[in-house]
Amino acid sequence: MFEASLNMDLFLFAILPYLSMSIFFLMTIHRYRAQSFTYSSLSSQFLENKAHFWGTVPFHYGILVILAGHVLGFLIPRHLLAWNSRPLRLYVLEVSALIFGLLSLIGLVNIIIRRVTRSKVRINTTPSDWILYGMLVIQLASGVYIAVFYGWGSSWFAASASPYIWSLIKFSPDIGYVVAMPAAVKLHIVSAYMIIAFFPFTRLVHILVTPNPYLWRKPQVVRWNSNRAPRRIR
Amino acid sequence: MIAVSRRSFLAILPIWILLIGGQEIRGDERALQAEQAKSFFRQNCMSCHTIGGGRLTGPDLKGALERKDRSWLKRFLLDPVAMLESGDAYAAKLKKESRGAVMPRAAGITPQVADLLIDLIEAESELEKSEFAGLQISERPLTAIDVERGREIFLGLHSLERQGASCISCHSINGIGGLGGGLLGPDLTKVYDRLQGRKGLATWLAAPATPTMQSIFKPHPLESGEILALVAYFKEAAETGSEAPPSGPLHFILLGLVGAVGVLVIFDVLWRTRFRSVRARLVADQGERALHR
Numbered sequence: 048m049f050e051a052s053l054n055m056d057l058f059l060f061a062i063l064p065y066l067s068m069s070i071f072f073l074m075t076i077h078r079y080r081a082q083s084f085t086y087s088s089l090s091s092q093f094l095e096n097k098a099h100f101w102g103t104v105p106f107h108y109g110i111l112v113i114l115a116g117h118v119l120g121f122l123i124p125r126h127l128l129a130w131n132s133r134p135l136r137l138y139v140l141e142v143s144a145l146i147f148g149l150l151s152l153i154g155l156v157n158i159i160i161r162r163v164t165r166s167k168v169r170i171n172t173t174p175s176d177w178i179l180y181g182m183l184v185i186q187l188a189s190g191v192y193i194a195v196f197y198g199w200g201s202s203w204f205a206a207s208a209s210p211y212i213w214s215l216i217k218f219s220p221d222i223g224y225v226v227a228m229p230a231a232v233k234l235h236i237v238s239a240y241m242i243i244a245f246f247p248f249t250r251l252v253h254i255l256v257t258p259n260p261y262l263w264r265k266p267q268v269v270r271w272n273s274n275r276a277p278r279r280i281r
Numbered sequence: 282m283i284a285v286s287r288r289s290f291l292a293i294l295p296i297w298i299l300l301i302g303g304q305e306i307r308g309d310e311r312a313l314q315a316e317q318a319k320s321f322f323r324q325n326c327m328s329c330h331t332i333g334g335g336r337l338t339g340p341d342l343k344g345a346l347e348r349k350d351r352s353w354l355k356r357f358l359l360d361p362v363a364m365l366e367s368g369d370a371y372a373a374k375l376k377k378e379s380r381g382a383v384m385p386r387a388a389g390i391t392p393q394v395a396d397l398l399i400d401l402i403e404a405e406s407e408l409e410k411s412e413f414a415g416l417q418i419s420e421r422p423l424t425a426i427d428v429e430r431g432r433e434i435f436l437g438l439h440s441l442e443r444q445g446a447s448c449i450s451c452h453s454i455n456g457i458g459g460l461g462g463g464l465l466g467p468d469l470t471k472v473y474d475r476l477q478g479r480k481g482l483a484t485w486l487a488a489p490a491t492p493t494m495q496s497i498f499k500p501h502p503l504e505s506g507e508i509l510a511l512v513a514y515f516k517e518a519a520e521t522g523s524e525a526p527p528s529g530p531l532h533f534i535l536l537g538l539v540g541a542v543g544v545l546v547i548f549d550v551l552w553r554t555r556f557r558s559v560r561a562r563l564v565a566d567q568g569e570r571a572l573h574r
């Protein structure tokens with residue numbers, strides 16, 4: 048029983064990350080070479096733009112801040128710990144991170160509700176989209192759950208997750224940092240690896256399009272510039 | 282005659298090399314295994330046991346082989362809980378002496394590791410002073426200055442000498458106010474009692490037994506002065522407070538929700554000139570027509 052759980056941890060935290068990254072690199076390159084024009088998030092704004100606003104705006108601003116926070120915690124853990132060395136600063140950082148985490152979750156839920164309830168948007172949603180939404184719900188909900196019930200993640204991420212990720216990068220995985228973490232934290236990590244592996248098969252590839260104007264351009268409004276009716280709605 | 286001898290010598294030379302080499306390899310292996318046993322003891326046993334330094338949560342292991350034989354020790358090491366549940370009288374006695382604490386099965390223990398550990402305990406028991414005699418922190422009385430310094434270390438106001446993460450990152454304790462401490466690890470208000478006082482707590486802090494703390498503090502161990510200050514702070518907390526009520530998460534999530542709603546309002550104001558379903562009718566009509574074609 049014990050050995051089985053250790054083997055499972057070894058697979059999830061020392062093998063799966065490499066598998067995911069391999070799939071990520073090979074398949075994103077392959078898709079770019081084979082199907083360059085599918086490198087898009089396939090805007091559905093023209094089909095419905097009221098609920099769209101309350102989905103995409105909070106989701107994207109939330110996730111960008113949260114992802115940036117994870118990257119900073121990984122790259123400059125010492126600075127993060129130094130910032131958190133005053134309880135007030137720690138609380139300000141944690142509450143801000145929770146706000147953006149909640150925004151991304153609220154945005155995602157709105158996106159899914161819109162996809163389900165608006166028939167024109169629904170028929171333009173692929174199985175890959177549905178799977179991705181499921182994965183993102185798990186990822187964001189577990190993240191918010193961890194932030195609330197296993198605080199203060201900004202500090203313990205810097206002290207444990209950052210050296211764990213560095214150990215992966217140095218090809219000498221040290222799973223000691225993660226094996227005793229609560230189930231929600233393990234789920235969050237494994238779910239992240241699954242999303243990385245699934246990334247090349249989804250609309251998420253729009254993140255990689257360079258030069259990447261998504262970060263600073265004005266929201267793009269997609270219009271029909273013709274009176275001709277579309278041949279069919281797909 | 283000489284020539285024959287030389288020939289025989291040359292013939293057996295590879296065998297000699299193999300034999301000597303083999304012995305060296307076996308010697309190296311033994312040294313390696315002894316080192317592995319020491320490392321295992323440090324990671325899994327030292328927070329509750331000393332060898333010749335008195336009892337902590339568990340008994341002092343000096344002379345353990347004089348008290349129980351090797352096969353009993355091995356069975357106990359491999360599964361302490363099963364041994365206790367089987368009704369073994371000595372295991373029950375150990376539990377009573379440890380005030381009800383039951384030894385967990387050590388991570389990664391195998392029959393071979395158990396043998397090595399017993400060898401280690403036997404060898405270290407014969408030494409006048411084992412390296413596993415436990416942390417020797419000052420016996421001086423703890424002062425209010427120690428308590429204050431411990432509080433600062435806990436909160437992170439006073440950085441740790443070797444750059445370890447402050448306690449508040451993962452733990453809460455009564456009396457720190459604000460939104461409290463972290464929730465990844467247990468509340469430490471009563472940790473002084475749980476680890477049975479000064480020596481047990483200090484030894485734990487010098488060599489934490491949980492995998493997460495071990496990983497975090499192995500490259501950044503606490504200094505003995507820091508340990509003394511933390512012991513003073515935890516002692517004071519155990520004597521004066523009860524464990525913090527779990528209201529921290531509620532306040533925290535309320536702040537988060539209020540903040541998130543605030544940001545949504547800001548988004549609405551910032552994009553107040555956005556198109557609001559200007560094409561909704563057009564899209565609906567087009568869609569209907571296309572569907573009925």
